[in-house]
Amino acid sequence: MTVSGVALCVILIHFLLGIYKGVADGSVEYIRSSKTDLWIMQKHTTNILRSTSIIRNNQRGEIEELPGVAYASPLLFIIGSVNVSDGPKTAYIIGYDSEKNLGGPPSIHQGRGIQADNEIVLDRSFAAKYQLDLGDIVRIKQHKLTVVGLSSGTNMFVLQYVFVTLTEAFKIINFGGIVSCLQVKLKPGANQYQVARSIEHKVPDVVVYGQETFLKNNIEEMESGVLPMLFVIALIGSVVLTAILSLILSINVLERRKDYAVMKALGAPQDFVPKLVIIQSFVLSISGLMLGMLVFFPLMKVVEKIAPEVSVSTSIYHVIIISLGVMFISLISSLYPISKLKQIYPMEVFNEK
Amino acid sequence: MKNKMQQEPVSRLIGVSKTFQGFNREARVLKDIDFAIFPGELVLLLGPSGSGKSTFLTILAGLQPPTSGEVWLFGKELQAYTQATLQELRAAKLGFIFQTFHLIDALTALENILLVMKFTHKNDKLALIRAKELLEQFGILYLIDAYPRTMSQGEKQRVAIARALANNAQLIIADEPTGSLATDQGMEIVLLLSNLAKKENRSVILTSHDQRIIPYADRVLFLQDGVLS
Numbered sequence: 001m002t003v004s005g006v007a008l009c010v011i012l013i014h015f016l017l018g019i020y021k022g023v024a025d026g027s028v029e030y031i032r033s034s035k036t037d038l039w040i041m042q043k044h045t046t047n048i049l050r051s052t053s054i055i056r057n058n059q060r061g062e063i064e065e066l067p068g069v070a071y072a073s074p075l076l077f078i079i080g081s082v083n084v085s086d087g088p089k090t091a092y093i094i095g096y097d098s099e100k101n102l103g104g105p106p107s108i109h110q111g112r113g114i115q116a117d118n119e120i121v122l123d124r125s126f127a128a129k130y131q132l133d134l135g136d137i138v139r140i141k142q143h144k145l146t147v148v149g150l151s152s153g154t155n156m157f158v159l160q161y162v163f164v165t166l167t168e169a170f171k172i173i174n175f176g177g178i179v180s181c182l183q184v185k186l187k188p189g190a191n192q193y194q195v196a197r198s199i200e201h202k203v204p205d206v207v208v209y210g211q212e213t214f215l216k217n218n219i220e221e222m223e224s225g226v227l228p229m230l231f232v233i234a235l236i237g238s239v240v241l242t243a244i245l246s247l248i249l250s251i252n253v254l255e256r257r258k259d260y261a262v263m264k265a266l267g268a269p270q271d272f273v274p275k276l277v278i279i280q281s282f283v284l285s286i287s288g289l290m291l292g293m294l295v296f297f298p299l300m301k302v303v304e305k306i307a308p309e310v311s312v313s314t315s316i317y318h319v320i321i322i323s324l325g326v327m328f329i330s331l332i333s334s335l336y337p338i339s340k341l342k343q344i345y346p347m348e349v350f351n352e353k
Numbered sequence: 354m355k356n357k358m359q360q361e362p363v364s365r366l367i368g369v370s371k372t373f374q375g376f377n378r379e380a381r382v383l384k385d386i387d388f389a390i391f392p393g394e395l396v397l398l399l400g401p402s403g404s405g406k407s408t409f410l411t412i413l414a415g416l417q418p419p420t421s422g423e424v425w426l427f428g429k430e431l432q433a434y435t436q437a438t439l440q441e442l443r444a445a446k447l448g449f450i451f452q453t454f455h456l457i458d459a460l461t462a463l464e465n466i467l468l469v470m471k472f473t474h475k476n477d478k479l480a481l482i483r484a485k486e487l488l489e490q491f492g493i494l495y496l497i498d499a500y501p502r503t504m505s506q507g508e509k510q511r512v513a514i515a516r517a518l519a520n521n522a523q524l525i526i527a528d529e530p531t532g533s534l535a536t537d538q539g540m541e542i543v544l545l546l547s548n549l550a551k552k553e554n555r556s557v558i559l560t561s562h563d564q565r566i567i568p569y570a571d572r573v574l575f576l577q578d579g580v581l582s
Contacts, residue, residue, distance in 0.1 A: 258455065259457050259458070259459075262451075262457065265416060265443070265449055266443065266444065266449060266469050266472065266516075267442070267444025267447070267469070267472050267473075268440070268472050269437070269441070269444075269472060270436065270437060270440065272471075272472065346411075346416050347407075347411050347416055347417055349451055349455050350407035
């Protein structure tokens with residue numbers, strides 16, 4: 001029972017960290033894998049996850065004239081509806097210039113990238129959730145689009161990315177004059193900092209970020225939104241785990257009261273019995289940890305089948321963190337039962353007390 | 354050769370009294386007791402239930418202090434020992450045998466004996482050799498891997514005696530050691546304890562109701578209403 005309780009807590013904490021990593025990867029993988037050198041956004045905009053940026057599309061020409069700039073590629077982000085068989089479903093629609101190699105899906109899991117205006121690439125979990133496959137037709141507004149590819153690294157948990165051409169994206173908003181941002185590819189040997197400053201000097205009301213800075217901004221934004229919630233749930237899981245272990249160990253101390261009293265009477269050193277309780281706690285925790293780890297991975301496969309948008313991802317780093325956390329909790333959990341040992345007296349094993 | 358009484362006593366009580374504080378009254382379990390036990394001596398302490406025999410033993414072993422009087426253990430007054438040195442002393446020089454044996458159920462016979470040698474930090478290899486010697490000495494080597502639940506009462510008590518001797522205890526305190534045994538098994542155990550005193554020069558104090566043990570004892574004391582006679 002104790003081992004199962006520990007295993008359940010381990011699964012819960014592992015699951016939370018897995019969701020966090022899944023969200024983190026899905027939210028920023030698009031930016032992380034971008035081959036762009038510079039991101040041009042509306043002034044005071046720091047990220048694409050929780051802010052709106054609007055810039056004029058015709059500024060692209062001015063920027064491409066600047067020394068050091070190879071080309072600029074526009075992106076348009078829209079939170080909109082994709083109509084599937086059972087109605088409209090919200091998605092994060094990205095319109096990009098498919099001829100330039102910038103702004104498309106980070107990786108294609110199945111099928112291919114976009115080659116024409118009437119095509120769409122869907123996030124694979126979005127497709128799985130609504131039973132969509134390659135060759136299926138979806139509609140955005142009145143436009144019919146054929147699913148030509150399924151992407152990975154594009155699941156933000158609350159929303160999934162889908163990709164269309166920039167032209168198609170303009171049709172969705174019925175306006176072709178604005179984009180969300182421009183991605184800039186530099187010429188070989190160009191100084192990134194100098195080009196960024198010259199863009200900001202020439203084009204008013206924009207801000208230019210290097211790829212690393214922009215990625216960092218988006219990670220911070222994602223963490224500030226998701227981490228506090230996951231932290232609270234993980235904390236509750238840890239408290240439950242501590243309580244379970246502490247209670248079971250306390251019961252165990254009471255059940256073996258006579259044994260401990262005998263050990264004290266026979267001259268066990270003062271730290272001998274507390275060490276036994278700590279070892280017992282560690283044995284229970286390690287067994288629970290191993291059981292939890294064994295169950296976690298098959299369980300995640302089941303979860304992904306039931307709820308494809310729940311993207312759970314893990315790493316050796318998480319396994320180490322959880323293992324160390326459980327070890328720490330098992331040590332903390334031993335403190336209360338150890339305090340109970342003080343109330344066990346060696347005289348209890350004699351006929352009269 | 355020195356006469357037993359000329360040797361230094363292993364343990365001595367001088368004017369010891371013990372009073373337990375109850376609700377609205379106090380119970381005086383031991384009254385002004387003087388006692389000494391010497392090496393090679395088997396002392397039998399007789400007395401009815403509730404006469405204070407076990408309290409007497411726990412005070413003699415330094416497990417609880419007297420309300421008044423002095424307790425001397427191995428040449429030093431009890432107060433001269435710290436809690437830690439007293440525990441070391443109990444592990445190294447005192448052996449306990451109980452009526453209900455008090456073997457650790459989760460451990461085999463061998464492990465029960467090895468356990469007390471862990472308390473004295475005895476080398477693992479030497480401890481194993483010593484434990485096997487004891488099992489052989491008491492004719493229970495066949496129980497080496499047996500758990501207490503599979504043993505007879507007599508076997509359990511032999512393992513308990515082996516455990517009490519694991520660290521070469523000089524003072525063996527046996528609290529009703531025959532109380533849970535059939536008559537013949539009980540007399541076998543008394544004979545074993547008598548041999549330990551006579552042949553190995555250990556001090557043995559045992560409590561009992563059974564008067565048939567009297568012939569094996571060097572001294573017989575009677576405790577009634579907290580008074581030793």
